[in-house]
Amino acid sequence: MYVESLEVKNFRNYKDMNISFDTGTNILYGNNAQGKTNILEAVYLCGTSKSHRSAKDKEIIRFGSDDAHMKMIVKKNDIPIRIDMHLRKNKAKGIAINGIPIKKVSELFGVINVVFFSPEDLGIIKNGPAERRRFVDLELCQLDKLYVHNIMNYNKLLLQRNQLLKDLNFFYDNDLYSTLDVWDTQLADYGSKIILRRNQFIDDLNEIIYGIHRNITNGKEELHIKYEPNIFGNNLYEELLKNRDKDIKYKSTSIGPHRDDISFFDGDIDIRKYGSQGQKRTAALSLKLSEIELVKSVIRDTPVLLLDDVLSELDRSRQGHLLNSLHNVQTVITCTGLDDFVQNRFNIDNVYKVVEGTVERSNNE
16 A cells, blocks of 8 residues: 555645655655655645544644645555545544545554654653553554444543542542442443454564564564553453442542553563663664554555654664665655665655745656
8 A cells, every 4th residue: 555645735834735656655754844854744634544643633624714725645556545534623523434434443443554764763661651551552442443442432432431530539428339330341342352452462562572673682682562551351340349449539540451552572671761772772673663563464565654854863873774764665655864874875756845834856866
């Protein structure tokens, strides 16, 4: 699969922009704050309905405009698929596939698989657990529609349960308290399925990341990812029941997959806690390269890879490992210049220069 073209109107700093992509490596270069990352964001948004920046729709719409439009053409097995997205300041976004509006966002997942890699991802090892959960959830939502159903229902129930806990903390009522059984039964059902699927995802990732990481470190390190569920799935209802009084006191659900984490080990060393900065960055690079391979194995196709100014954050050796992994994968890369590609003798298929919200095709230099 690959993205053939992207058209945006009133998106970020773009009033009207249309760009075509090569099936190989596409470079967007220019000074900082010109709009390079905004193009990657638009591709990711069309593929997942979410911004990698966790931005709200109204923040994405161009200043002074009430709405924004995006149109992306995707090719899968040489069959074109059109994704249209309409962002509005005070309403839910509208999405259509091949001109037919979809009722649920989950219908968009799987139309195209996108892997996004930014400098912030290099900190996924050392940052908080919410970022690692987000990584797992975003990938699983692209690969597994049942997971989308489970995580969306779990999150909705979690919000409703937390609101009930706040109400009970303010005004205790026996009838209101008894409704917790309903919420806990459903929450435990969806939560248990999420835990099982996340566990399988980490197992699958481990089979791939081991070899990739050994290659990057020249056999010096053996990386293993460990899933750390907040609670095991078959005990979730019992634990929710056991923690009810505490949850009411603190007005929040204290256990469940919304508090899960993953850790990274080199042998017995917890890289998250004791690894050097170099080890953490290498582990993050291995994680992203493994994500690409995992998607390939699941969908029997290649994902679209978006690299946002990552090369400038890597040394020459890590740059080489990343660039060598890009064969047969459509890649869109942002950077401030082309020196890193020249020095690594890397072939570029398509080059665009981005200046103040305008995109111009450049000669392959």
